Amino acid sequence: MALTCQSLLQAHPTAWHSATTHPFLTGCQSGTLHPAQFNTWLVQDFLFVKDFTRMVGRVLGAAPDDHIDGLLAGLGALKDELLWFEAKAAERSLDLSTSPQPTCQRYCEFMTGLAQQPYAVQATALWAIEYAYNQGWQLPGPMPEPYTEFADRWGNPGFTDYVHLLAAQADAALATASSEVQAQAEAAFLQVADLEAAFWQMAFTAAEAVQ
Numbered sequence: 001m002a003l004t005c006q007s008l009l010q011a012h013p014t015a016w017h018s019a020t021t022h023p024f025l026t027g028c029q030s031g032t033l034h035p036a037q038f039n040t041w042l043v044q045d046f047l048f049v050k051d052f053t054r055m056v057g058r059v060l061g062a063a064p065d066d067h068i069d070g071l072l073a074g075l076g077a078l079k080d081e082l083l084w085f086e087a088k089a090a091e092r093s094l095d096l097s098t099s100p101q102p103t104c105q106r107y108c109e110f111m112t113g114l115a116q117q118p119y120a121v122q123a124t125a126l127w128a129i130e131y132a133y134n135q136g137w138q139l140p141g142p143m144p145e146p147y148t149e150f151a152d153r154w155g156n157p158g159f160t161d162y163v164h165l166l167a168a169q170a171d172a173a174l175a176t177a178s179s180e181v182q183a184q185a186e187a188a189f190l191q192v193a194d195l196e197a198a199f200w201q202m203a204f205t206a207a208e209a210v211q
């Protein structure tokens, strides 16, 4: 039977739980997160999203005809996303021209390496990266200010629909993939889960020194 996004979630509940639940997110919800922790995340995630945009461009280059529309819509939304990150950073007087931390760097290198993988693997990783935020920002429950807009941005019905589309596209590609490619897709899913958990941890601890 072909691998699907749903079967990946069912096979790896612990890894996915670590990717989508973290004291960083519950700290936003309870109001106990230190601003330095949030600001570290904001700056590093801007750097991440810039590289993610390049990755989506490469996925588009590998996509079958009937996946182009959906990926183009995602790329269009990323233009607004990057401007929004810049506005949020300006509100907080944060300098975005900083270096990526090692964990962010590692995640960006993973995304660069995906270009060498078959489209089914790229589509699976793209879905997992987006779904991690779609779930992670919603799971703690309603977010108080100043985090409400962050949770709404990735929890709103339009973004949730987009993530469902990405899952359908990944499932379609996996349906005709060899067992070797399916195994590569599973490995990529687990790498995304690990990198997501590490990214939260990076923001949560990196700021301790300046608290």
Ligand SMILES: Cc1ncc(C[n+]2csc(CCO)c2C)c(N)n1
Residues within 6 Å of the ligand: 045, 048, 049, 052, 074, 077, 078, 081, 129, 130, 132, 133, 134, 154, 196, 199
């Ligand atoms: C570490 C990290 N992982 C996943 C995302 C999710 N994500 C990447 S780009 C984007 C905008 C819409 O496509 C979203 C929600 C993130 N931001 N940061």
